[in-house]
Amino acid sequence: xxxxxxxxxxxxxxxxxxxxxxxxxxxxxxxxxxxxxxxxxxxxxxxxxxxxxxxxxxxxxxxxxxxxxxxxxxxxxxxxxxxxxxxxxxxxxxxxxxxxxxxxxxxxxxxxxxxxxxxx
Numbered sequence: 001x002x003x004x005x006x007x008x009x010x011x012x013x014x015x016x017x018x019x020x021x022x023x024x025x026x027x028x029x030x031x032x033x034x035x036x037x038x039x040x041x042x043x044x045x046x047x048x049x050x051x052x053x054x055x056x057x058x059x060x061x062x063x064x065x066x067x068x069x070x071x072x073x074x075x076x077x078x079x080x081x082x083x084x085x086x087x088x089x090x091x092x093x094x095x096x097x098x099x100x101x102x103x104x105x106x107x108x109x110x111x112x113x114x115x116x117x118x119x120x
Contacts, residue, residue: 001045001072002026006095010043013099014106027051027059034064041109046073046080046092054080057087066117068109072097 001007002025011021022039024030027050033039042060046053057069071084074095081092090109093102 001043002048003045006045010102013102017103017106019106027056030056031060034060039064039067040113041106042067042069043093043106044069044071046071046084047075054083054087057084057089061088066113068113070105070109 001010004025007023007025011023014021022033024033026048044053044056048056053071057071060067068090069088070091070093071089072093072095073080084092091105093105
């Protein structure tokens with residue numbers, strides 16, 4: 001998320017559930033993190049200043065196949081949700097969301113990713 005307060009909230013929620021978290025405030029920083037370490041799941045705002053989330057997700061999927069991506073946004077539209085799915089997002093999470101909604105979606109995405117990698 002490009003909003004620092006939202007990133008900090010997400011980090012606290014995920015860390016309190018036992019997840020290791022990296023944060024990026026934009027596309028360039030996100031790509032730099034991916035270059036230096038493996039990532040299992042990306043939570044990404046669909047609307048960002050440097051590059052929108054759909055374009056970043058497409059770029060990431062071309063280089064780093066198999067990473068689950070959850071797109072989040074406070075500006076929900078069916079077009080954005082459909083585009084997110086077409087580009088391979090695991091799901092689209094509309095702000096505001098609860099801690100339990102976030103953690104349940106993250107848990108399912110990671111379980112599905114593990115299942116898919118075990119099947120290969």
